[in-house]
Amino acid sequence: MAVSETTEGVLGAPALRREGRAKVTGTARYATEHTPPACAYGWPVAATVAHGRVTGVEDGEALAIPGALAVLTHENAPRLVEPDDPTLFLLQNDRVPHRGWYVALAVAETLEAAREMAQTVRVSYDEEPHDVLVRADHPDLYHPEWANGGYPGDQHSGDFESAYAAAPHQLDATYDITPLHNHPMEPHASTALWEAGHLIAYDSSQGASTVCQVLARMFDLEEKQVTVVAEHVGGGFGSKGTPRPPVVLAAMGARHTGRPVKLALPRREMPAVVGHRAPTIQRLRLGARDDGTLTALQHDVATHTSTLKEFVEQAAVPSRVMYGADGIRTGHRVVRLDVPTPSWMRAPGEAPGMYALECAMDELAHSLGLDPVELRLRNIPETEPESGKPFSSHHLADCLREGARRFGWEHRDPRPASRREGDLLLGTGVAASTYPVIVAPSTASVQSMGDGTYHVRINATDIGTGARTVLAQVAAQELGVALDAVRIDVGSSDLPQAPLAGGSSGTASWGWAVHKACRELRESDGSIVTVDTTSDVEAQEDYARHAFGALFAEVSADMVTGEVRVRRMLGVFAAGRILNARTARSQFIGGMTMGLGMALTEHSSLDARLGGFVQKDLAGYHVPANADVPDLDAHWIEEHDPHLNPVGGKGIGEIGIVGTPAALANALHHATGQRLRDLPLTPDRVG
Numbered sequence: 001m002a003v004s005e006t007t008e009g010v011l012g013a014p015a016l017r018r019e020g021r022a023k024v025t026g027t028a029r030y031a032t033e034h035t036p037p038a039c040a041y042g043w044p045v046a047a048t049v050a051h052g053r054v055t056g057v058e059d060g061e062a063l064a065i066p067g068a069l070a071v072l073t074h075e076n077a078p079r080l081v082e083p084d085d086p087t088l089f090l091l092q093n094d095r096v097p098h099r100g101w102y103v104a105l106a107v108a109e110t111l112e113a114a115r116e117m118a119q120t121v122r123v124s125y126d127e128e129p130h131d132v133l134v135r136a137d138h139p140d141l142y143h144p145e146w147a148n149g150g151y152p153g154d155q156h157s158g159d160f161e162s163a164y165a166a167a168p169h170q171l172d173a174t175y176d177i178t179p180l181h182n183h184p185m186e187p188h189a190s191t192a193l194w195e196a197g198h199l200i201a202y203d204s205s206q207g208a209s210t211v212c213q214v215l216a217r218m219f220d221l222e223e224k225q226v227t228v229v230a231e232h233v234g235g236g237f238g239s240k241g242t243p244r245p246p247v248v249l250a251a252m253g254a255r256h257t258g259r260p261v262k263l264a265l266p267r268r269e270m271p272a273v274v275g276h277r278a279p280t281i282q283r284l285r286l287g288a289r290d291d292g293t294l295t296a297l298q299h300d301v302a303t304h305t306s307t308l309k310e311f312v313e314q315a316a317v318p319s320r321v322m323y324g325a326d327g328i329r330t331g332h333r334v335v336r337l338d339v340p341t342p343s344w345m346r347a348p349g350e351a352p353g354m355y356a357l358e359c360a361m362d363e364l365a366h367s368l369g370l371d372p373v374e375l376r377l378r379n380i381p382e383t384e385p386e387s388g389k390p391f392s393s394h395h396l397a398d399c400l401r402e403g404a405r406r407f408g409w410e411h412r413d414p415r416p417a418s419r420r421e422g423d424l425l426l427g428t429g430v431a432a433s434t435y436p437v438i439v440a441p442s443t444a445s446v447q448s449m450g451d452g453t454y455h456v457r458i459n460a461t462d463i464g465t466g467a468r469t470v471l472a473q474v475a476a477q478e479l480g481v482a483l484d485a486v487r488i489d490v491g492s493s494d495l496p497q498a499p500l501a502g503g504s505s506g507t508a509s510w511g512w513a514v515h516k517a518c519r520e521l522r523e524s525d526g527s528i529v530t531v532d533t534t535s536d537v538e539a540q541e542d543y544a545r546h547a548f549g550a551l552f553a554e555v556s557a558d559m560v561t562g563e564v565r566v567r568r569m570l571g572v573f574a575a576g577r578i579l580n581a582r583t584a585r586s587q588f589i590g591g592m593t594m595g596l597g598m599a600l601t602e603h604s605s606l607d608a609r610l611g612g613f614v615q616k617d618l619a620g621y622h623v624p625a626n627a628d629v630p631d632l633d634a635h636w637i638e639e640h641d642p643h644l645n646p647v648g649g650k651g652i653g654e655i656g657i658v659g660t661p662a663a664l665a666n667a668l669h670h671a672t673g674q675r676l677r678d679l680p681l682t683p684d685r686v687g
């Protein structure tokens with residue numbers, strides 16, 4: 001790259017991704033593109049029943065296939081120390097908690113032989129009854145103490161029932177969202193080998209430090225006996241935020257056979273074993289005065305988890321943040337079903353929760369005859385509702401106003417079904433967005449190489465976001481040098497320990513450590529500094545920290561075919577300091593694109609009889625293709641928040657998806673006058 005950038009304005013500049021050339025020329029190596037000598041291949045065997053026990057595994061025929069090395073089952077697989085995450089305790093007992101759970105692993109000299117073996121292994125089961133369907137009146141729903149993210153399951157302030165009963169305007173609406181799948185472009189994959197008692201795993205992960213810790217525990221090793229490398233990762237959307245079966249199976253297969261083993265999940269098996277966004281049934285009740293200000297707000301979420309693990313999609317949590325009311329009641333109910341274990345999917349909680357809340361706000365605005373932007377402006381709270389904490393900064397109003405201006409909102413005729421082009425009805429919609437500011441302690445080191453260049457080391461993960469580029473910008477800015485004077489190594493657990501790329505927290509968490517290391521190096525006489533930000537993070541003052549945004553959308557609905565198409569979308573965000581204009585824009589429009597899929601095409605379902613997901617691959621689970629995505633626009637407002645980390649960013653990875661589905665559903669209502677509350681908004685339901 002011939003471009004040399006000056007120090008001036010390094011932070012915030014649209015620097016090019018450092019690994020971009022390696023990626024587009026195919027030299028960047030992903031987890032299964034490492035092929036150690038004598039590498040063997042693994043292919044897992046998935047349970048074909050939804051609940052029961054394995055009574056036998058017949059592997060004679062499989063082992064007779066040329067190239068066969070081994071079939072691992074719960075009877076012969078290496079014994080593991082039980083991890084905190086039960087979804088990783090594989091091949092240790094005969095139980096089948098859900099369809100798709102792994103019951104065996106085939107290992108062979110070639111990928112083809114391993115796959116043939118896996119198809120040839122005969123597993124017999126003792127089948128038990130199963131239940132995979134959540135309903136709002138499921139008798140086994142219970143109130144969990146905690147929801148994902150460490151939030152209380154239920155929370156209330158004031159007297160919701162009295163406030164709601166007394167409200168001159170009431171809205172009571174229920175919104176259903178199906179299960180959703182992460183489906184990153186690179187499937188979950190791993191290559192593992194043992195070298196003199198040291199376990200090395202190349203893994204497709206959002207956080208190699210966690211994978212290292214978990215593997216050390218499960219295989220009864222010291223952490224220094226485990227190296228996990230995740231140098232390039234083809235997306236994760238939360239599903240790679242925790243270790244997943246491939247790395248455990250590859251390590252087990254390698255230990256059992258004495259050969260390196262690589263294993264990539266077949267895409268059709270991903271929905272069952274890498275987490276999913278749990279389905280939600282959300283009931284919103286809003287009470288409002290004549291001027292639109294809220295007096296009562298209830299957000300009740302019913303969802304499912306597995307019998308293995310309690311994971312509660314925290315969809316009611318954004319209703320604790322967005323708008324004030326005299327009586328607020330937010331809560332979650334969950335039922336343990338014989339389903340795959342749900343987990344994080346981009347903006348867990350906020351994405352589905354803000355869909356329901358922001359559609360309800362649109363319904364309220366419509367019934368009051370109030371502009372939906374104005375309704376939101378009138379309900380922005382002074383302090384965080386319920387907690388009463390001051391906001392570290394709060395610029396939702398600016399996002400709404402700037403978005404309305406850029407979008408041309410003032411020319412909108414609020415009457416539904418008032419714009420027609422032949423068979424098409426056109427409409428526009430708006431929704432607010434929010435995401436919490438999360439930051440975790442990290443370590444990092446920086447070394448002066450004595451020739452004017454510097455070497456930063458940190459186990460950050462670049463899942464396609466541009467993390468290594470942005471962290472180099474942070475370092476260059478603080479060291480007062482040109483960007484190309486900074487070399488940075490990320491993506492290995494042998495580097496200074498760092499938290500995962502998740503919760504939109506990576507840049508803030510890692511950036512804080514890189515910033516601190518560079519500052520200390522500047523102020524010291526030495527040539528190398530290693531820092532830990534634990535005490536800095538713990539010393540943070542008690543503010544309510546959230547990013548906000550406003551999403552605007554225009555759709556067309558074909559009243560003959562029912563097809564909904566997006567004409568344009570605009571997101572305006574207030575997310576603290578934007579550190580790289582290029583990668584930030586990618587994050588915002590990437591999130592908005594995912595929100596477009598959530599609104600219009602992404603749909604999964606559990607088969608009541610067979611117990612598994614029906615939409616397993618990208619032929620059945622429809623993500624937006626290029627032709628579905630118009631020229632999206634993302635902007636941000638300058639936000640200077642002194643109560644964040646020293647780098648000043650709030651996190652941008654997830655806020656783009658939040659709000660987008662509601663903006664589209666609200667636009668569809670404006671287009672047609674038809675209020676479709678359940679997602680996705682497929683043609684069979686429109687018109």
Ligand code: MOS
Pocket residue numbers: 206236237238239241344345346347348501502503504
């Ligand atoms: Mo994100 S769902 O926190 O990786």
